[in-house]
Amino acid sequence: MEKFVRAGVRQLVPYQTKHMPECIKLDANENPFPWPAEMQEALFKQKLAFNRYPDGMGQELKARIGKYTETSPEGILIGNGSDELIQLLLLTFGGLGKSLVVHPPTFSMYEIYARLTETTVVQVPLLNGLDLDTKQMLKVAQVPEAHLMIICNPNNPTGSLFPKEEILRLVRESGKIVIVDEAYAEFSEETLIPEIKNFPNLVIMRTFSKAFGMAGLRLGYLLGQPKTIALINKVRPPFNVNSFSQRAGILALDYLSMYQEQIQQIKAETQKLQEALTMLPNLTVYPTRANFILFKPEDPDQWASELLKRGFLVRNMGMLPSLGKCLRISAGLPEENESFIQAVREISNGMK
Numbered sequence: 001m002e003k004f005v006r007a008g009v010r011q012l013v014p015y016q017t018k019h020m021p022e023c024i025k026l027d028a029n030e031n032p033f034p035w036p037a038e039m040q041e042a043l044f045k046q047k048l049a050f051n052r053y054p055d056g057m058g059q060e061l062k063a064r065i066g067k068y069t070e071t072s073p074e075g076i077l078i079g080n081g082s083d084e085l086i087q088l089l090l091l092t093f094g095g096l097g098k099s100l101v102v103h104p105p106t107f108s109m110y111e112i113y114a115r116l117t118e119t120t121v122v123q124v125p126l127l128n129g130l131d132l133d134t135k136q137m138l139k140v141a142q143v144p145e146a147h148l149m150i151i152c153n154p155n156n157p158t159g160s161l162f163p164k165e166e167i168l169r170l171v172r173e174s175g176k177i178v179i180v181d182e183a184y185a186e187f188s189e190e191t192l193i194p195e196i197k198n199f200p201n202l203v204i205m206r207t208f209s210k211a212f213g214m215a216g217l218r219l220g221y222l223l224g225q226p227k228t229i230a231l232i233n234k235v236r237p238p239f240n241v242n243s244f245s246q247r248a249g250i251l252a253l254d255y256l257s258m259y260q261e262q263i264q265q266i267k268a269e270t271q272k273l274q275e276a277l278t279m280l281p282n283l284t285v286y287p288t289r290a291n292f293i294l295f296k297p298e299d300p301d302q303w304a305s306e307l308l309k310r311g312f313l314v315r316n317m318g319m320l321p322s323l324g325k326c327l328r329i330s331a332g333l334p335e336e337n338e339s340f341i342q343a344v345r346e347i348s349n350g351m352k
């Protein structure tokens, strides 16, 4: 049957996801705090017409997101997680003969959806694996085929936060569609949202999966000028976000102050983990502005397996440009982080 498969799909290796509920999960940059019982009850108590299609326009949710982000609902597009939004962006602006500029190491789904939409990927590696090469990105974006670029800020997996001015320079000088993936912006507390009004080519992508602890419900959104959002809306499936997730998003925003406390706690936990890792010998720890940390022990594969033996699931990033083999962990619950710190000390001692 392979001969019937599109060329771009034939070469794809399916995205590997790990489901190991028995482990302490530090591999997916999620919010480790479960939804409080009171919030879950409030969600389940709502009367939802499951026999009816959801509100395809997501009006109530968009009104709430608009309030949260201080943008107008016409400049919002909701999606079934950012994953779907990346796909919609490439369906709108990419395609055969067009190219997408990315800055590896970064989130792998950009390239996967580029391939699925037959969009050429132009890689401009981060300088020293950490900093934007703005000049080179502008250079490669000059050709007419270059239609879009995606900046991940803070960047997954490095945790780097790029200077606003550099990103704005890309937006201003390239004139191409510049997508800024702000999946972790609630942790970095920096955003380019206020710049949307100045640039029709700036699109910001956000998710409820990280700070809002809704990875299991799949909800994300794009922010842009209404005319730009209207273009992307042409390719959006009419009922792409289910009723339950829409209600959950609205409810999460009702509990904003609780999340703000959680975010501060997660930031403090990330810092605690960072300090503990920095104390270990023969290990490089990269600075982070997100809820995860990239680090490079001498033998990352052995570290990953030692951690797994002790019940910790971490992300083995494999070979990253300029940085080599690294591991990435996200901040867990305080008690999980305590036992993780003990485990890494033990592993490090064992390797002396």
Ligand SMILES: Cc1ncc(COP(=O)(O)O)c(C=O)c1O
Pocket (backbone or CB within 6 Å): 028, 029, 080, 081, 082, 083, 084, 107, 152, 156, 181, 183, 206, 207, 208, 209, 215, 218, 219, 220
């Ligand atoms: C940078 C970045 N963007 C987007 C996503 C995907 O988010 P979602 O759960 O909304 O699909 C992730 C998930 O890890 C991510 O790291």
